[in-house]
Amino acid sequence: MKVTIDNITIDVEPGTTIMNAARQIGPHIAPPAMCYYEPLKASGGKCRGCLVKVTAGSEKDPRPMPKLVPSCITQVQDGMIVENTINEQVLETRKGIVEFLLLNHPLDCPVCDQAGECHLQDFSFEHGVSKTRTVEERNTFEPVDLGPYIKLNMNRCILCYRCVYTADQITDGRVHGVMHRGDHAEISTYIEKAIDNDFSGNVIDVCPVGALTDKTYRFKSRVWFSKPEDASCSCGKCSGKVTLWYRGDEVIRVTARKNEWGEVKEFICNTCRFERKKTSDWTLEGPTKIARNSVISANKYGASTIKPAFPLQQAAEQYKKIDDSRDRSFLAPQKQLN
Amino acid sequence: MKILTEHIDVQGIETIDVFRKHGGYAAVEKALKKMTPDEVTEEVKKSGLRGRGGAGFPMGMKWSFLAKPEGIPRYLVCNADESEPGTFKDHYLMMKSPHTLIEGMIVSSYALGANTSYIYIRGELMYVATILEKAIQEARDKGLLGKNILGSGYDLDLHVQLGGGAYICGEETALLESLEGKRGNPRNKPPFPAVKGLWQCPTVVNNVESIAATSWIVNNGGDEYAKIGIGRSTGTKLISVSGHVRKPGVYELPLGITVEDFIYADEWCGGIRDGHKLKAVVAGGSSVPILPAELILKTTNGENRLMSYESLSDGGFATGTMLGSGGFVVMDETTCIVHNTLTFGRFYHHESCGQCSPCREGTGWMDKVLYRIEHGQGRQEDIDLLVDVAKKIEGNTICPLGDAAAWPVAAAIRHFRDEFEWHINHPEKATQKGAVFMREGASWSL
Numbered sequence A: 001m002k003v004t005i006d007n008i009t010i011d012v013e014p015g016t017t018i019m020n021a022a023r024q025i026g027p028h029i030a031p032p033a034m035c036y037y038e039p040l041k042a043s044g045g046k047c048r049g050c051l052v053k054v055t056a057g058s059e060k061d062p063r064p065m066p067k068l069v070p071s072c073i074t075q076v077q078d079g080m081i082v083e084n085t086i087n088e089q090v091l092e093t094r095k096g097i098v099e100f101l102l103l104n105h106p107l108d109c110p111v112c113d114q115a116g117e118c119h120l121q122d123f124s125f126e127h128g129v130s131k132t133r134t135v136e137e138r139n140t141f142e143p144v145d146l147g148p149y150i151k152l153n154m155n156r157c158i159l160c161y162r163c164v165y166t167a168d169q170i171t172d173g174r175v176h177g178v179m180h181r182g183d184h185a186e187i188s189t190y191i192e193k194a195i196d197n198d199f200s201g202n203v204i205d206v207c208p209v210g211a212l213t214d215k216t217y218r219f220k221s222r223v224w225f226s227k228p229e230d231a232s233c234s235c236g237k238c239s240g241k242v243t244l245w246y247r248g249d250e251v252i253r254v255t256a257r258k259n260e261w262g263e264v265k266e267f268i269c270n271t272c273r274f275e276r277k278k279t280s281d282w283t284l285e286g287p288t289k290i291a292r293n294s295v296i297s298a299n300k301y302g303a304s305t306i307k308p309a310f311p312l313q314q315a316a317e318q319y320k321k322i323d324d325s326r327d328r329s330f331l332a333p334q335k336q337l338n
Numbered sequence B: 001m002k003i004l005t006e007h008i009d010v011q012g013i014e015t016i017d018v019f020r021k022h023g024g025y026a027a028v029e030k031a032l033k034k035m036t037p038d039e040v041t042e043e044v045k046k047s048g049l050r051g052r053g054g055a056g057f058p059m060g061m062k063w064s065f066l067a068k069p070e071g072i073p074r075y076l077v078c079n080a081d082e083s084e085p086g087t088f089k090d091h092y093l094m095m096k097s098p099h100t101l102i103e104g105m106i107v108s109s110y111a112l113g114a115n116t117s118y119i120y121i122r123g124e125l126m127y128v129a130t131i132l133e134k135a136i137q138e139a140r141d142k143g144l145l146g147k148n149i150l151g152s153g154y155d156l157d158l159h160v161q162l163g164g165g166a167y168i169c170g171e172e173t174a175l176l177e178s179l180e181g182k183r184g185n186p187r188n189k190p191p192f193p194a195v196k197g198l199w200q201c202p203t204v205v206n207n208v209e210s211i212a213a214t215s216w217i218v219n220n221g222g223d224e225y226a227k228i229g230i231g232r233s234t235g236t237k238l239i240s241v242s243g244h245v246r247k248p249g250v251y252e253l254p255l256g257i258t259v260e261d262f263i264y265a266d267e268w269c270g271g272i273r274d275g276h277k278l279k280a281v282v283a284g285g286s287s288v289p290i291l292p293a294e295l296i297l298k299t300t301n302g303e304n305r306l307m308s309y310e311s312l313s314d315g316g317f318a319t320g321t322m323l324g325s326g327g328f329v330v331m332d333e334t335t336c337i338v339h340n341t342l343t344f345g346r347f348y349h350h351e352s353c354g355q356c357s358p359c360r361e362g363t364g365w366m367d368k369v370l371y372r373i374e375h376g377q378g379r380q381e382d383i384d385l386l387v388d389v390a391k392k393i394e395g396n397t398i399c400p401l402g403d404a405a406a407w408p409v410a411a412a413i414r415h416f417r418d419e420f421e422w423h424i425n426h427p428e429k430a431t432q433k434g435a436v437f438m439r440e441g442a443s444w445s446l
């Protein structure tokens, strides 16, 4: 099947979604995915960050689709023409989605463990505007413990449902879901029942933001000060393929391995994640590949990993001046920058 | 011309004997004994009957989309969730004449080849569910439900399921999720229910009033039905009227009478309450755009506006609205449009399921901004902000609740912008109890 995305034509298998076709072309064409998670069945369609314009439905029926469509769950048709990064309406709508996602977000990146590997940060950097239009009070929730290993900070949650699908699909005896409706909906384990399940820790990895964090790692380090190494062990419960995050010689965190779209293909067990924190527990396989435009790669590994041309070009294209047009007269006594 | 409510005030019509004495269940006899399922569907197609739940989709066409793979059950689900503010017609019909719905359910299930059907009714209507259960038991005792109905070889089980108190469970796919015992989140479409509905089987979801009308169509023929009404708006429609008219209530009217007649004629609403004047109307339930008096009575071409799908939507959203679910809310000059918009905004904020970000966050945002304006803390830029937020929600969500939340806000500002500005510019006056803005020269101004 032939599909054209942003003027690039590619051949894909029938049944491929627009998102996956675009990913085959490359990261500069792929729409952002805040809720879609390829390994999780039924994920996607919720955040609406990946909406694209279909200007021709198919070769047979070349009419445009009336509304923007979620690329992550819309299958391509032969001869479909899609506009993503070149369509004004798409980009304008995406600005709106960022704004919606940040509306009740606490913007507490400085104290959030996810900062530096947060998809919401990336999404808002790439597609958002630097000014806020809201003056309303934000909705807040108290952080809660989901069992001994996981902290839930609902303020940061974007209700992508990834953790719900993870709990549904890879752990038995689901005790994790969404309660209430609308912007007062919250992730919950019902009566704050502990998630005691060998694979529960994976909800931390699938969470695109800092809503679900690893209590054994909390506040230990900023992610860009740590060094990721791929490692494995012969574990009876899972594949044993992990990423170890080092600060100096100390393993401060263990996560599953993520691919270039930030997705975990092989989920790991809680023993590997929370209990094997000595180098001697593992066979090291070498530094984890980290995209050069990620802050995690700052000052690491020389130039050996990914060729810098593309990320640098992307960074240059996307560089935005900070909008500092607000009234700063109250800063008068201090020395103003610039 | 009355089809659904002809005998509704007959003493004891809720019992099967009285109902049958007035011609009840004739359609079941006729359909099951003398017609094939396809013939029933054909009559419904000919009737031009359009879905009465809000969208007005032709019912016969919807039925013909139903997938019919061998060996897989099909379902008919009756949408009796009726939670749209201003709409209370299904409630009235089921409460007073439950057998009207049950007869329609049997005929429609037969046409679709469904052997199990459901009536999903909003949880707050527990007592109506009891009325329906009792009527179903009566029908079962008379051999009108269950195995081999009236010796025709057709089997049908009919169940009543109560909802849990969520407006969103009226959206057909959320309803199906809820019926399956899950959280009522709307599904992404495609696949549509006609292909993968209840328990992933082909399913038709129809409104109470749509289903109830099929009995008359079977008895009298689709062509007869199509003679009632006007153009593509065939048949009769139940309209639930609330607000500042002399005679609020539920009316069955032939589509095509003028709005003016409907509001002012003694046969219908009997005019605006004494000493007051018509200011605005929400014609089809809280989701449809509000129109000021001059636009609800006449289209921009100067034609009389009619109670029909086409006439009410004449002019698009710029100057028109929709027939929607038939919740007709009439407001006189004492109604503050900002306050009314806040009431609707708060409702959608409360009822959004929260799955998709534009609706989840946007409804809350609009509610908060409207609250500020209503309470004297509006800023000039808030009006355009509301318009923009509504625009960013509309069309970008999983289900139409997002649109339904955006339209009333956008329309209120479109037609009553001066009222919002007055609230912002004169917060002290506007926040006084009962204070309402009077537009200079408007037909409703005192």
Ligand SMILES: Cc1cc2nc3c(=O)[nH]c(=O)nc-3n(C[C@H](O)[C@H](O)[C@H](O)COP(=O)(O)O)c2cc1C
Pocket (backbone or CB within 6 Å): B050, B051, B052, B053, B054, B055, B056, B057, B059, B062, B079, B080, B081, B082, B083, B084, B167, B168, B169, B170, B171, B172, B173, B205, B206, B207, B208, B210, B211, B399, B400, B401, B404
């Ligand atoms: C938020 C929302 C609420 C709805 N509530 C109802 C309802 O209470 N009753 C109803 O019949 N249709 C309701 N609908 C429309 C249904 O989704 C569906 O279109 C209808 O039941 C189809 O029946 P019809 O073709 O007979 O109109 C609602 C739709 C939305 C988006």
Ligand code: SF4
Pocket (backbone or CB within 6 Å): A156, A157, A158, A159, A160, A161, A162, A163, A164, A187, A203, A206, A207, A208, A209, A211, A212
């Ligand atoms: S907690 Fe994280 S993974 Fe779960 S719904 Fe919220 S943002 Fe998504």
Ligand code: SF4
Pocket (backbone or CB within 6 Å): B168, B185, B186, B351, B352, B353, B354, B355, B356, B357, B359, B360, B397, B398, B399, B400, B401, B402, B403
């Ligand atoms: S539009 Fe609103 S109600 Fe509908 S699925 Fe999205 S969040 Fe839920």
Ligand code: FES
Pocket (backbone or CB within 6 Å): A032, A033, A034, A035, A036, A044, A045, A046, A047, A048, A049, A050, A051, A070, A071, A072, A073
């Ligand atoms: S990634 Fe497609 S809607 Fe969220």
